[in-house]
Amino acid sequence: MTSSDSGTQTHLFLGSTGYGLPIHDLVPEMVRVQPPAARGDILHLVQRAAGGPGVIILADGRFGDVLSVSHRELLCAMDLGWRLWGVASMGAIRAAELEAFGMRGWGQVFNYMLATMAPDDEVAVLHGPPPEYRPVTEALVDIRGYLTRLVDAGIISGQESIDIENSMKMLWFGDRTIGKFREVCRKVSGERVDREISGLIPMLTRQRTKGIDLTAFLERRAWLEGERDDTE
Numbered sequence: 001m002t003s004s005d006s007g008t009q010t011h012l013f014l015g016s017t018g019y020g021l022p023i024h025d026l027v028p029e030m031v032r033v034q035p036p037a038a039r040g041d042i043l044h045l046v047q048r049a050a051g052g053p054g055v056i057i058l059a060d061g062r063f064g065d066v067l068s069v070s071h072r073e074l075l076c077a078m079d080l081g082w083r084l085w086g087v088a089s090m091g092a093i094r095a096a097e098l099e100a101f102g103m104r105g106w107g108q109v110f111n112y113m114l115a116t117m118a119p120d121d122e123v124a125v126l127h128g129p130p131p132e133y134r135p136v137t138e139a140l141v142d143i144r145g146y147l148t149r150l151v152d153a154g155i156i157s158g159q160e161s162i163d164i165e166n167s168m169k170m171l172w173f174g175d176r177t178i179g180k181f182r183e184v185c186r187k188v189s190g191e192r193v194d195r196e197i198s199g200l201i202p203m204l205t206r207q208r209t210k211g212i213d214l215t216a217f218l219e220r221r222a223w224l225e226g227e228r229d230d231t232e
Contacts, residue, residue: 008054010223011045013037015060016127016135017088017210026218035130036060037090039067046077053081055223059214060133061090063120071098078102086110087217088210089123089139106222107213109141123210124173137176138205143168145209146181155196156189163188178205 012027015036027033034041037058046053056077061069074094078084084103086095087110095105096113105114109123122141128134138146147161156164167184168176178201186194217223 009049009051010055010057012057013041013059013061013091014214015062015130016125016133017059017208017214019127019132019134019211020206021211021215026215028221031057036062036133037069038062039070040073042069042077043073046080046082053077053083055083055085057085057087057217057223058091058094059086059088061094063090063124068120069094074098074103075101083223085217085223088214090120092213093120093123106217108209109213112141121173125176126174137174138178138181139208139210140165140169140173140176142208142210143176143181145207145212146204149204149207150197150200155200156185156193160189160193 010031011034012031013034013036014023023033034045038061042056042058045056058069058074069090071094074084075098078101084095084098085106086092086098086103087106089109092105092107092110092113095103095110096117099105099114105111112118113122123139125135125139126137128136144165147156147165150156151158151161164181164184167188168181171180182194182197182201185197
């Protein structure tokens with residue numbers, strides 16, 4: 001019997017990572033989709049939930065205009081018996097930071113954060129209002145995925161990829177737009193590469209690493225299996 005079958009409540013905190021994905025098809029009916037978590041949201045949920053502890057899947061969280069979801073409230077939720085998963089974005093960061101305390105993580109972003117403990121701005125984006133949360137900038141973890149695909153396609157070299165990534169890394173996360181990405185690629189690799197990249201942008205942005213992780217997690221329903229993903 002799965003957690004959904006037995007009536008255990010499951011909550012998914014989701015925002016811009018879900019943009020462009022078939023969320024209605026991916027999310028089971030029994031999973032309650034919540035907006036991106038700010039500080040206090042998860043504590044408020046677990047303290048007022050009826051029917052006993054369940055599962056919390058943290059994908060997206062707010063920060064900047066409000067305080068981000070805290071380690072203390074996540075630890076409190078686990079102390080109360082809730083099972084916590086982190087995936088794709090803010091959730092992957094918190095899962096990496098709290099893995100030793102029982103929070104579980106999934107996917108490429110989680111494994112990268114676990115190995116490097118890179119700063120939060122690796123996953124940060126600016127986005128539009130709900131319910132779409134359309135991204136207007138690109139997360140560095142997604143830009144790194146774009147560069148990997150461009151290297152694999154033979155469009156840029158490995159060294160050019162490193163140079164482009166380093167230039168994008170130096171920017172404030174709110175300046176990491178597709179336009180700036182193309183500008184940096186053009187500066188590093190030339191006009192010919194920019195012309196090739198321009199035709200690939202729609203394909204690249206449909207394959208954001210954060211979205212790939214979230215899709216795989218939901219398709220597999222990993223929170224029902226109780227596994228930690230070993231995606232490299």
